[in-house]
Amino acid sequence: xxxxxxxxxxxVMGMTNKKSLKCEQHLGHNAMYWYKQSAxxxxxxxxxxxxxxxxxxxxxxxxxxxxxxxxxxxFLHLHTLQPEDSALYLCAxxxxxxxxxxxxxxxxxxxxxxxx
Amino acid sequence: AxxxxxxxxxxxxxxxxxxxxxxxxxxxxxxxLFWYVQYPNQGLQLLLKYLSGSTLVKGINxxxxxxxxxxxxxxxxxxxxxxxxxxxxxxxxxxxxxxxxLTFGGxxxxxxxx
Numbered sequence: 001x002x003x004x005x006x007x008x009x010x011x012v013m014g015m016t017n018k019k020s021l022k023c024e025q026h027l028g029h030n031a032m033y034w035y036k037q038s039a040x041x042x043x044x045x046x047x048x049x050x051x052x053x054x055x056x057x058x059x060x061x062x063x064x065x066x067x068x069x070x071x072x073x074x075f076l077h078l079h080t081l082q083p084e085d086s087a088l089y090l091c092a093x094x095x096x097x098x099x100x101x102x103x104x105x106x107x108x109x110x111x112x113x114x115x116x
Numbered sequence: 117a118x119x120x121x122x123x124x125x126x127x128x129x130x131x132x133x134x135x136x137x138x139x140x141x142x143x144x145x146x147x148x149l150f151w152y153v154q155y156p157n158q159g160l161q162l163l164l165k166y167l168s169g170s171t172l173v174k175g176i177n178x179x180x181x182x183x184x185x186x187x188x189x190x191x192x193x194x195x196x197x198x199x200x201x202x203x204x205x206x207x208x209x210x211x212x213x214x215x216x217x218l219t220f221g222g223x224x225x226x227x228x229x230x
Contacts, residue, residue, distance in 0.1 A: 025131040040220075042120070042220045042222045042223070043160075043206065043223075045217050056217065090159055090160070091127075092160075104162045104165070105160075105218065107161070107186030108159050109157065109158050109159045110158075110159055
């Protein structure tokens with residue numbers, strides 16, 4: 001596969017469930033990102049990982065727990081979510097974390113999450 | 117800190133007509149500017165970016181944008197749209213400092229009608 005892949009594409013979970021979203025990039029990039037895309041709201045950056053180290057946590061509630069075991073994989077672990085957490089969760093990667101302002105971010109197709 | 121305003125949430129346009137999507141930003145520092153497109157059920161794809169140099173930037177699929185520093189704008193244009201241009205378009209800004217993150221506008225949904 002090429003580019004940035006995300007699994008699952010759709011997820012329905014109850015508020016007491018625990019689930020994980022997976023992102024994999026096949027581009028050899030060094031930075032990975034999680035974004036939340038809610039209806040009628042701008043895209044929100046959640047987390048940034050540079051060379052497997054978390055460099056940004058944009059005041060995200062602790063019920064979202066990211067994990068980056070290597071530069072190619074990024075997970076978002078979910079537990080005790082709220083209905084307002086229902087959204088499209090997008091993963092992205094970019095070649096150079098220090099120059100993230102310059103380098104293009106490549107996005108995956110997203111995971112559509114519904115919390116019931 | 118930066119912010120981005122996309123003035124139109126939806127823009128209906130007929131096929132082969134021109135389209136302009138408006139984007140204004142605010143920032144206390146110099147910025148880089150981007151336009152992304154999101155087709156249905158897909159992630160975002162970069163259309164074009166302004167980093168420096170010529171203020172008229174050409175991107176993929178016949179799109180172009182013009183950076184106007186005095187008006188803090190980065191409007192996107194296409195002279196003749198196709199049905200396949202139906203998508204949501206996002207303007208984004210990043211401060212010119214290493215590691216600065218992208219701040220996105222709320223998006224403009226373009227619906228191309230036959």
